[in-house]
Amino acid sequence: MDMSEKEDLRGRSKDISEGVNRMPNRAMLRAVGFQDEDFKKPMVGVASTWSEVTPCNIHIDQLAREAKAGVKQHGGAPLIFNTITVSDGISMGHEGMLFSLPSRETIADSIELVVNAERFDGLVAIGGCDKNTPACLMAIGRMNLPSVYVYGGTIQPGKLHGKDVDVVTAFEAVGKYQEGQLTDEELHEVECSVCPGAGACGGMYTANTMASAAEAMGMALPGSSSTPAIAPNKAVECTEAGKAVIELLRKNIRPRDIMTLKAFENAITVVMALGGSTNALLHLLAIAHSAGVKLKLDDFERVRSRVPHLADLKPSGKYVMQDLNDIGGVPGVMKLLLEKGLLHGDCLTVTGKTLAENLADAEPLDSGQDVIRSFEQPLKPTGPLVVLKGNLAPEGAVAKMSGLKKLRFSGPARVYDSEQKAADAIARDDIKKGDVLVIRYVGPKGGPGMPEMLSITAMISGKGLGGEVALMTDGRFSGGSHGFVVGHVTPEAQVGGPIGLLQEGDIITIDSETQEMNVEISAQEFEARLAKWVQPPLKVRTGVLGKYARLVSSASQGAVTDLDL
């Protein structure tokens, strides 16, 4: 329904579009194409994360133009603006990864800065790489203006000797090459095959996980999280998003009407069923904080215990997001979960309808498919992202148990204060089957930036030690990581957390069934070690990482930098 002549959907954009005093402001907007009638329309920002620095975002300029057209067609006055992105895959395994998680805050802050300075009434935000979706939703939650999120879409799988491959294949090929299992030519073949074009990493890694979570919480249009980047329908979704935001303005439906605790429970349910990235716990805590929703790590456990892991998706499974899309996509999965009473169907969404009303129109998953298992034969009876506590993680830690038969691991600590030193040890074959590899002082403050450890987990996997060596860190894991991995250990070493007191050879036991992670030393020994511990200075004290290290909260609170302490 387009706007009638009399209808005035403008809100705070009247600060610019009305009054003599704002004539100079309007004069500048005329220079970017505004005409008289535009000042009678609601001003809608289109936040574009377009960038050439990663395939995830290389196409988003076209999508932003589609969204702009949609806003215009339905009576709005749209303006595209850009924000940044970094590439997790390209920053992985070196100092660049220190800047990945901080970029989430920068993207959220930049959207908040532009939308507020320009007095927009509404927003369409379009994201690609890992930090984009959480950042866009954080900005949307903070500002609470009628908004719609659109995910730029998953990449197609690469093909190599008839098999589907993707960027995690490349990371794991490094370990295989180090073992002499690949020649230089074969390694080059992998490099040239795994990323065929536009789109975010194709397994159920962080970008696809967070897109699915965005749709499950009602902030993205039905089906838009699983539509591939190069599918013609992706552009249509952007045009539709432009239309949807005008409808939201008309009905005054705001993000905090949608991003409720029940909506976050829906997001957690879908993440657990899909076997998504551990980063979802960090990002959903941060998004909830931005929307004023009190979400805690314990909420993830409450949901996990009732939701089976159904999706046979990479990194521990066989298929990629493209395959899920082909058999019904995220709507098909949510339809199944709703039928089982595992979703709150009464949650409002950006279509203006409830989740149940949206899903009534969705097709069920194709019969005969084996991407999504039945409830009778799940991959795991409960979700694979397990919150652990214990004397090593009093505030919590996150274990990814998908694809693992072993649910308990006990072994000697092999302690490293940097990812590089750990990587060198793995390359020298110093890390043996049964060891618990500990990488610390890589948390939000200690890293700084809580880097992901895909290079490490991929090397372990490539060397055939996947599941035979446990890895625990106050850093993070990529969505491409799998094996016996525990991240987000809090409190982090940098602030005196127990992980910082570990010594070589301490016996660590990680039990995903009792959900505990403990070291076998006495309380007295802990006290003695703490008495001798000296807090190291922050590694970085100026610039973006210096600001971040001083402001960032614990990972158990989402590693946010705007906690109202």
Ligand SMILES: CC[C@H](C)C(=O)C(=O)O
């Ligand atoms: C393949 C892994 C991807 C690049 C990533 O960083 C994530 O999913 O978190």
Ligand SMILES: [Mg+2]
């Ligand atoms: Mg990542």
